[in-house]
Amino acid sequence: MTAVLDDLDRLESFALRHQRLFVLTGAGCSTESGIPDYRDRNGDWKRASPITVQAFTGDALARRRYWARSLVGWRAMGQARPGAAHQALADLENAGRVEMLLTQNVDGLHHAAGSRRVIDLHGRIDTVRCLQCQALSPRAELQQALMMRNPRFAALTATVAPDGDADLENLDFSQFDVPDCAVCGGMLKPDVVFFGENVPRDRVDAAFEALQASDAMLVLGSSLMVYSGLRFVKRAAEIGIPIAAVNLGRTRGDEHFEFKVDQPVGPTLAELARKFSA
Numbered sequence: 001m002t003a004v005l006d007d008l009d010r011l012e013s014f015a016l017r018h019q020r021l022f023v024l025t026g027a028g029c030s031t032e033s034g035i036p037d038y039r040d041r042n043g044d045w046k047r048a049s050p051i052t053v054q055a056f057t058g059d060a061l062a063r064r065r066y067w068a069r070s071l072v073g074w075r076a077m078g079q080a081r082p083g084a085a086h087q088a089l090a091d092l093e094n095a096g097r098v099e100m101l102l103t104q105n106v107d108g109l110h111h112a113a114g115s116r117r118v119i120d121l122h123g124r125i126d127t128v129r130c131l132q133c134q135a136l137s138p139r140a141e142l143q144q145a146l147m148m149r150n151p152r153f154a155a156l157t158a159t160v161a162p163d164g165d166a167d168l169e170n171l172d173f174s175q176f177d178v179p180d181c182a183v184c185g186g187m188l189k190p191d192v193v194f195f196g197e198n199v200p201r202d203r204v205d206a207a208f209e210a211l212q213a214s215d216a217m218l219v220l221g222s223s224l225m226v227y228s229g230l231r232f233v234k235r236a237a238e239i240g241i242p243i244a245a246v247n248l249g250r251t252r253g254d255e256h257f258e259f260k261v262d263q264p265v266g267p268t269l270a271e272l273a274r275k276f277s278a
């Protein structure tokens, strides 16, 4: 028997023993959808680290640069479709195996695949929030406005990142024109949790509550390098909830796992979902 089959057997047995799974997903679930992940097998950054909320709100040029890169990055992000991992999780939910799916991804692909028990820990890139009046609006609308105001940038292409960022460098961002909130004139920001920003408390509490109601935790495609995700593994370990993981490479939660499958999430989960829907 091959190592891969052993891994699948362990995963299937884990899911059989624990009916209600608390699933935590990360960038490794969306790589097959053409959205690259942030980190390599050692958990190190593959690219420049994302913008902080302090830079975004406090520095007009940094903000222009963010939106210019986002204008280009959104084209890939906005067109991404769910992959095998998203589909498998929607199927597992339909089979009654998912208590809650907590995702660190902002791409909305779990919803697109049909999952309904989802908490978007870090928000959604397809939504824009006014920092003053809190009005929400579709990112697609803002995209139209950004393209109209900045035709020179609309023609550019670049490598994209999981947060909708894109690698644009050595350009003059000082003239990039970003609209303000149509309601109150306030500053617009993607409705995602930036680095340097806290996840809203009620969202964290809802996730902890779901974890408490679960029989086991499954970590999928996340290196857990960010504490906002890692804390759920730590809590699960504290309260004696067994944890398994599917991830390529090292994670910051390795010491807490019953076992880890070092395989891509998509094919592994597809196989698991097949067994439960059969």
Ligand SMILES: [Zn+2]
Binding pocket: 130, 131, 132, 133, 134, 135, 181, 182, 183, 184, 185, 186
């Ligand atoms: Zn506003």
